[in-house]
Amino acid sequence: xxxxxxxxxxxxxxxxxxxxxxxxxxxxxxxxxxxxxxxxxxxxxxxxxxxxxxxxxxxxxxxxxxxxxxxxxxxxxxxxxxxxxxxxxxxxxxxxxxxxxxxxxxxxxxxxxxxxxxxxxxxxxxxxxxxxxxxxxxxxxxxxxxxxxxxxxxxxxxxxxxxxxxxxxxxxxxxxxxxxxxxxxxxxxxxxxxxxxxxxxxxxxxxxxxxxxxxxxxxxxxxxxxxxxxxxxxxxxxxxxxxxxxxxxxxxxxxxxxxxxxxxxxxxxxxxxxxxxxxxxxxxxxxxxxxxxxxxxxxxxxxxxxxxxxxxxxxxxxxxxxxxxxxxxxxxxxxxxxxxxxxxxxxxxxxxxxxxxxxxxxxxxxxxxxxxxxxxxxxxxxxxxxxxxxxxxxxxxxxxxxxxxxxxxxxxxxxxxxxxxxxxxxx
Ligand code: CMC
Numbered sequence: 001x002x003x004x005x006x007x008x009x010x011x012x013x014x015x016x017x018x019x020x021x022x023x024x025x026x027x028x029x030x031x032x033x034x035x036x037x038x039x040x041x042x043x044x045x046x047x048x049x050x051x052x053x054x055x056x057x058x059x060x061x062x063x064x065x066x067x068x069x070x071x072x073x074x075x076x077x078x079x080x081x082x083x084x085x086x087x088x089x090x091x092x093x094x095x096x097x098x099x100x101x102x103x104x105x106x107x108x109x110x111x112x113x114x115x116x117x118x119x120x121x122x123x124x125x126x127x128x129x130x131x132x133x134x135x136x137x138x139x140x141x142x143x144x145x146x147x148x149x150x151x152x153x154x155x156x157x158x159x160x161x162x163x164x165x166x167x168x169x170x171x172x173x174x175x176x177x178x179x180x181x182x183x184x185x186x187x188x189x190x191x192x193x194x195x196x197x198x199x200x201x202x203x204x205x206x207x208x209x210x211x212x213x214x215x216x217x218x219x220x221x222x223x224x225x226x227x228x229x230x231x232x233x234x235x236x237x238x239x240x241x242x243x244x245x246x247x248x249x250x251x252x253x254x255x256x257x258x259x260x261x262x263x264x265x266x267x268x269x270x271x272x273x274x275x276x277x278x279x280x281x282x283x284x285x286x287x288x289x290x291x292x293x294x295x296x297x298x299x300x301x302x303x304x305x306x307x308x309x310x311x312x313x314x315x316x317x318x319x320x321x322x323x324x325x326x327x328x329x330x331x332x333x334x335x336x337x338x339x340x341x342x343x344x345x346x347x348x349x350x351x352x353x354x355x356x357x358x359x360x361x362x363x364x365x366x367x368x369x370x371x372x373x374x375x376x377x378x379x380x381x382x383x384x385x386x387x388x389x390x391x392x393x394x395x396x397x398x399x400x401x402x403x404x405x406x407x408x409x410x411x412x413x414x415x416x417x418x419x420x421x422x423x424x425x426x427x
Contacts, residue, residue: 077318
């Protein structure tokens with residue numbers, strides 16, 4: 001059996017043998033299929049990239065139909081149970097989990113980068129009190145580019161790792177400063193004696209107490225949520241990261257662009273949209289009517305459905321377990337009853353079953369964030385902080401890829417042919 005695909009072009013009667021590599025064909029191979037010499041050749045057409053692999057990657061393995069998600073081969077369930085977010089970042093960047101020494105060196109390295117330049121802080125103070133935290137996050141991450149001109153040296157692996165550590169260290173600081181600014185509260189400087197998420201909660205919530213110690217259950221819950229959100233292969237924002245970085249733009253502006261892609265309600269903005277939806281529904285008895293409106297095409301059930309998972313999203317299962325642990329500490333979020341009723345009705349309904357629509361990672365995460373005291377507008381930032389790790393791991397992989405190319409898709413042009421601008425067209 002040969003690893004080729006035979007194609008017959010019935011327009012010309014010609015036959016072609018296309019090589020199959022790793023189960024795929026190279027779209028460029030299709031260019032040899034022409035109706036005459038002047039023909040550009042055939043392209044594959046794939047709006048929304050439903051069936052196009054745009055890179056070879058060794059970071060995240062996702063089997064949508066089986067509900068499997070692995071980072072560097074390790075199942076997400078095991079990482080969520082046994083690892084920490086910072087160790088997972090190390091894994092994503094380096095391909096292996098750290099040993100004890102590497103883990104503590106890594107933690108120390110990241111915590112060396114948690115401070116923001118005072119001018120960044122002042123710049124953030126210029127945003128209005130009601131500025132959306134994602135707008136603040138995106139703008140501030142982009143502004144870091146102006147403070148670290150060495151980041152432009154994207155071809156140097158050491159410089160790349162330095163910028164990556166800066167970003168992992170600084171994103172929680174940016175997020176918490178944005179929150180403090182929105183409340184008119186003084187900024188809290190990082191405390192490097194605390195864990196990554198412990199310090200984040202400290203910068204968010206410390207008031208006049210000399211030291212802020214987060215509840216260990218909440219600190220761990222946030223750490224696990226960060227693990228679950230760290231990477232998800234070639235999704236919309238990661239593809240944006242690769243697209244932007246393929247022009248050799250520096251990682252700060254590239255991450256800002258990726259975060260902008262995350263902001264939309266079809267992607268990372270869904271956790272905020274879910275909470276809005278649950279508040280709008282309000283009580284369990286209104287759920288059936290809301291589901292009816294979704295089925296009629298008037299609305300989408302936010303936190304439901306996924307481009308790749310056509311089975312349960314494995315992250316959603318873990319998030320649901322975390323919700324129970326968090327609510328034991330914070331008290332039950334009353335909207336959980338609405339969410340559970342929504343899930344129950346939708347999972348039994350033929351419309352959702354037929355389309356393989358299941359709860360995704362965003363369905364329950366917002367309820368946890370709300371119970372932990374995060375304002376709803378900050379939810380997508382809580383997605384962006386951990387996903388920064390995935391964006392950076394994918395960026396570093398891209399920069400070392402022997403097949404590196406600037407991203408430049410083709411189009412299927414169906415607009416008008418050449419025409420001439422009339423001299424008097426303004427008349
Ligand atoms: N509620 C109701 N109907 C839906 C939903 C939904 N949430 N999602 C998809 N459908 C229907 C859609 O109307 C279509 O029906 P039909 O075949 O009759 O036209 C069918 O299911 C297929 O939908 P699609 O839009 O072709 O699917 P997609 O793969 O392009 O979209 C999605 C994936 C996640 C954008 C979509 O499911 C959605 O909008 N979900 C709600 C937003 C959401 O929760 N997003 C977070 C995704 S997970 C976090 C992340 O990684 O970003």
